[in-house]
Amino acid sequence: MKDTALTKKLISWYQVHKRDLPWRGTSDPYKIWVSEIILQQTRIEQGRDYFLRFVKFFPDVFSLANASRDEVMKQWQGLGYYSRANNMHETAKTLVKEYRGKFPENAVELIKLKGIGPYTAAAVASIAFDKPAAVVDGNVIRVLSRLFGIEKAYDRPEGKQAIHKKANKLIDQNAPGTYNQAIMDFGAMICVPKNPLCHKCPIKEDCFAFRKEKVDLLPVASKPAQKKNRYLNYLVLILKTGKDDYTFMKLRTENDIWKNLHDFPLLETKSPVSFKTLLRKGLTADILGKTSFRYIESHMPLKHQLTHRTLYASFHVVHIHQTNQYLNRHFKKVKISAIDQLALPRLIDRFVENFFSPNNS
Numbered sequence: 184m185k186d187t188a189l190t191k192k193l194i195s196w197y198q199v200h201k202r203d204l205p206w207r208g209t210s211d212p213y214k215i216w217v218s219e220i221i222l223q224q225t226r227i228e229q230g231r232d233y234f235l236r237f238v239k240f241f242p243d244v245f246s247l248a249n250a251s252r253d254e255v256m257k258q259w260q261g262l263g264y265y266s267r268a269n270n271m272h273e274t275a276k277t278l279v280k281e282y283r284g285k286f287p288e289n290a291v292e293l294i295k296l297k298g299i300g301p302y303t304a305a306a307v308a309s310i311a312f313d314k315p316a317a318v319v320d321g322n323v324i325r326v327l328s329r330l331f332g333i334e335k336a337y338d339r340p341e342g343k344q345a346i347h348k349k350a351n352k353l354i355d356q357n358a359p360g361t362y363n364q365a366i367m368d369f370g371a372m373i374c375v376p377k378n379p380l381c382h383k384c385p386i387k388e389d390c391f392a393f394r395k396e397k398v399d400l401l402p403v404a405s406k407p408a409q410k411k412n413r414y415l416n417y418l419v420l421i422l423k424t425g426k427d428d429y430t431f432m433k434l435r436t437e438n439d440i441w442k443n444l445h446d447f448p449l450l451e452t453k454s455p456v457s458f459k460t461l462l463r464k465g466l467t468a469d470i471l472g473k474t475s476f477r478y479i480e481s482h483m484p485l486k487h488q489l490t491h492r493t494l495y496a497s498f499h500v501v502h503i504h505q506t507n508q509y510l511n512r513h514f515k516k517v518k519i520s521a522i523d524q525l526a527l528p529r530l531i532d533r534f535v536e537n538f539f540s541p542n543n544s
């Protein structure tokens with residue numbers, strides 16, 4: 184079958200079965216951009232609520248640009264991959280400053296903005312501005328690999344090239360946005376990773392994988408990178424002043440996980456260790472200094488999965504009787520009752536919710 188006929192079949196399927204999503208039916212590039220960034224690493228069910236909340240709080244590029252970094256991070260809290268929020272904030276400022284608040288209309292210009300990669304650029308250019316830029320994400324890779332029998336690893340240059348070539352041939356020049364959304368929905372609803380619904384598939388007669396019984400073998404990936412473990416030992420310092428209780432937190436500024444979010448004083452180790460070991464090895468020396476303290480308890484490590492890392496975070500609760508120069512210089516003294524006003528990574532938030540909840544005091 185010719186590629187144009189395949190395109191038509193996908194679009195006809197989409198017209199009947201498309202998902203009802205809050206960012207559908209709009210050609211507002213701001214909303215399309217926000218939805219695409221949220222959905223990059225977030226499931227659609229979770230992304231939907233975040234999207235609605237985010238665009239209610241920041242209804243346009245100007246409100247996002249004028250917001251403080253803390254406000255943006257607070258709205259993003261819990262979604263993970265926080266560099267997305269940082270980049271969006273930066274891009275909103277650039278759009279206001281250099282583009283009078285308007286999005287460029289083509290993918291080549293869009294891609295120059297921070298945090299906008301080829302996929303998002305193609306989605307915004309095609310859906311908002313009707314430009315024929317084909318999206319290629321995990322869904323599209325899977326559909327095209329199976330449909331056309333692309334057996335080269337999709338994450339290697341040759342495989343990538345083959346997929347992009349097919350994607351650019353299939354795109355409907357007159358309705359590129361509709362085509363892009365059609366193939367994305369088709370990949371998410373019919374040609375799913377495990378047990379695709381081939382019996383319901385409108386293009387199964389044309390599908391290489393279906394005809395050759397290779398559905399489970401495609402797409403092909405090169406060997407996955409080994410996941411690494413990180414062991415985070417947090418000191419949850421509590422200073423009781425009689426009137427209020429305080430703890431100490433730090434804004435993470437390094438180019439690492441959770442940039443621009445807050446965490447407790449951190450000691451990272453190569454393997455799991457107890458509080459006693461941290462003390463014995465002198466790792467707490469800077470943070471605790473000559474401060475007199477009382478060790479209270481350690482909490483079972485919380486496990487947190489990131490794409491290429493597994494985090495194990497232990498929380499050691501220590502009462503201190505006074506602050507010290509090191510703490511004053513490197514950390515914020517935070518009233519425990521106001522801790523929820525800070526933007527926190529989900530992992531820290533989970534601990535805070537349990538440990539500092541009123542039922543726990």
Ligand code: SF4
Nearest residue numbers: 374381384387390393
């Ligand atoms: S026949 Fe199956 S594998 Fe082929 S495109 Fe349809 S759903 Fe995907």
